[in-house]
């Protein structure tokens with residue numbers, strides 16, 4: 716099967732005053748539909764930088780990113796928001812929910828730019844929140860939600876646009892183990908049931924049990940540990 720997402724010799728060097736930080740150095744890997752790729756590595760090893768490049772948020776210094784076989788890393792800036800919206804869902808470590816919007820409105824924001832009616836947006840948001848076990852939290856504001864609930868809203872929002880690929884940066888970082896398992900279960904369901912690809916960076920040891928491949932990254936360089944049986 717053609718990989719959904721492919722990184723070819725991806726490199727990112729940050730210019731920091733007179734210093735150059737080699738955050739990611741020649742990273743190549745692929746992830747196919749139905750697969751979860753886990754990226755592990757110590758703090759500062761380049762995981763978030765790599766995810767940001769994969770999601771077309773950050774331009775690589777060199778190398779290429781291919782989506783379903785098509786190179787996207789050479790597209791002009793004006794094309795990137797559309798690619799991000801259509802192809803990717805993002806889950807960040809720190810939720811990134813809009814504090815003045817309810818859970819349901821947060822999910823709806825991901826649907827705003829689509830040509831669907833307000834009614835359909837409300838229904839889809841409600842369905843997603845229900846699938847995340849939040850049917851009785853839809854009208855809560857983020858401040859009234861627990862960490863696990865907030866992260867589930869963030870996942871519902873990431874899935875709202877029906878992305879091909881979910882990029883999750885430490886999705887369980889601020890959660891206890893029970894809530895963490897719940898999040899991993901949801902990501903697994905998304906990959907296995909819907910045939911989507913998930914790339915997640917995680918320090919959480921239990922993440923390994925959910926991964927189809929594990930890539931370790933150290934000082935920006937990657938080595939594959941998995942596939943896992």
Ligand SMILES: Nc1ncnc2c1ncn2[C@@H]1O[C@H](COP(=O)(O)OP(=O)(O)OP(=O)(O)O)[C@@H](O)[C@H]1O
Pocket residue numbers: 729730731736737738756757758759760761762763764765
């Ligand atoms: N905007 C930036 N400008 C300069 N250097 C940066 C920038 N962002 C990250 N870096 C550096 O790049 C390296 C990789 O950072 P990155 O955030 O990708 O690591 P990480 O593996 O996600 O770490 P953590 O596990 O702590 O989240 C680090 O040395 C960091 O200091």
Ligand SMILES: [Mg+2]
Pocket residue numbers: 762763764884
């Ligand atoms: Mg990080």
